[in-house]
């Protein structure tokens with residue numbers, strides 16, 4: 075439990091909010107749990123110490139709000155508003171998402187160190203959210219144990235974009251960061267703003283911290299991680315050592331690091347029970363042994379989308395046949411990690427088995443956190459390998475996304491400003507495009523995201539069934555969760571030369587949320603997958619797979635170069651305005 079230093083003042087009285095317990099104390103602010111009276115929503119209110127500089131503090135908060143207003147990621151703590159209240163000299167605070175699970179710093183203070191599987195659960199999404207920031211033209215600048223928070227489900231959230239840098243920033247980030255987690259290599263003065271490789275160092279240092287209980291220290295003074303923690307999985311040690319490299323060119327991008335960490339060991343739920351405030355314990359899902367609820371079953375069904383694509387790693391069936399071991403290939407490209415391609419490949423059939431839906435279901439009966447704490451990883455939103463853009467060192471402002479021309483005549487909110495997109499979005503070759511049937515092309519170019527989603531499901535099916543994996547570049551948004559989800563299987567197929575004969579996923583239902591806008595659409599979909607066979611290059615059947623269960627989920631689509639692409643795959647919570655199953659007005663089939 076956190077030892078709080080002296081309070082800098084009493085409980086603030088903030089009109090419109092009930093102020094609860096003090097959550098913590100930082101360098102310049104005290105954070106309180108508050109409940110908005112009108113909505114009942116819980117928030118964390120970061121109240122700055124007085125005297126705050128009139129311009130400086132408020133401008134800093136508004137800057138964080140501006141940055142966060144163009145970002146949306148499930149592992150990013152959002153800031154909602156700057157709040158001022160008439161309390162003595164006046165109070166000033168930043169209203170944030172409330173993370174009841176406390177910080178990684180508090181967790182390690184209570185636990186000493188984490189197991190490798192828990193470290194994977196913490197580090198993969200942190201590296202993923204950094205990859206997300208980097209491809210959008212931001213660097214975080216202060217990735218540290220105090221800025222990694224947890225939801226009550228044990229889901230890690232990255233907080234504090236107060237020192238984030240943008241591509242166009244003219245001030246260097248030299249002093250930003252937390253001792254022990256700050257890149258020790260001097261800032262590149264020529265690239266004042268965005269220096270994503272500094273974040274990569276910090277997340278690797280976070281990994282060292284999770285596994286050893288202390289920050290890594292200078293290279294010459296620290297032992298190899300595999301000596302410091304003899305039971306650390308070798309690939310996890312290699313990934314973190316690469317991230318800590320003093321030669322920035324040797325560091326992987328955040329996306330590659332996320333994929334390497336994800337592949338290095340099965341993810342385990344994070345046990346927060348010893349570190350959270352007693353008030354929070356009843357809300358934790360991490361240590362409750364419960365029967366599997368409908369919600370948890372829904373989460374597990376999400377895995378169907380991926381499970382059906384994972385020969386040798388599915389839910390299991392009588393016709394499973396062994397898939398031959400993959401040949402080892404040398405790592406490709408400057409961002410490949412030592413051993414990543416070969417060892418990940420060799421493991422893909424066996425060592426990753428613990429992350430299958432079958433195991434998720436098994437875990438659910440014992441430790442609910444097996445689902446609630448790690449499903450976003452297990453659900454496949456990681457494993458980015460082949461589609462990596464916005465590489466470290468990319469500083470030139472990239473063009474904004476083109477304004478969408480096809481809004482379907484519906485008045486919509488203006489598109490968010492996206493400050494930078496990846497330098498180069500991959501294009502499939504003309505030959506690959508030519509193989510796409512005309513009716514599929516029509517769907518893919520549709521302005522209506524629901525129609526486009528059907529086309530995207532069709533194109534994805536074509537990519538896996540034909541073995542022309544270049545087509546996936548036009549299915550998933552670059553560096554997105556969806557691309558990361560498909561990366562492990564597409565990489566494996568590319569390396570083995572196998573294809574999934576007869577594989578086809580069809581969306582039997584696709585419904586667009588009214589809250590969508592021209593650049594981003596949220597859809598509720600139901601997907602079914604045909605039975606299929608995995609064929610090797612000679613056309614011999616190496617495995618057979620039955621039809622997948624019907625899967626309900628939400629797809630986030632974004633516009634990339636004028637066309638819809640899948641960005642994220644989310645749990646199937648009902649969307650605002652979603653017709654009930656079997657709605658007689660829409661004629662939609664029930665889910």
Ligand SMILES: Nc1ncnc2c1ncn2[C@@H]1O[C@H](COP(=O)(O)OP(=O)(O)OP(=O)(O)O)[C@@H](O)[C@H]1O
Nearest residue numbers: 097098099100101102103105118170171172173220
């Ligand atoms: N969104 C949140 N939800 C729950 N607790 C939070 C939240 N934000 C901060 N806290 C708690 O408040 C403490 C102080 O937060 P703060 O952001 O001020 O810390 P800091 O990052 O260490 O300080 P500084 O911003 O000066 O670097 C954290 O260590 C954490 O325990």
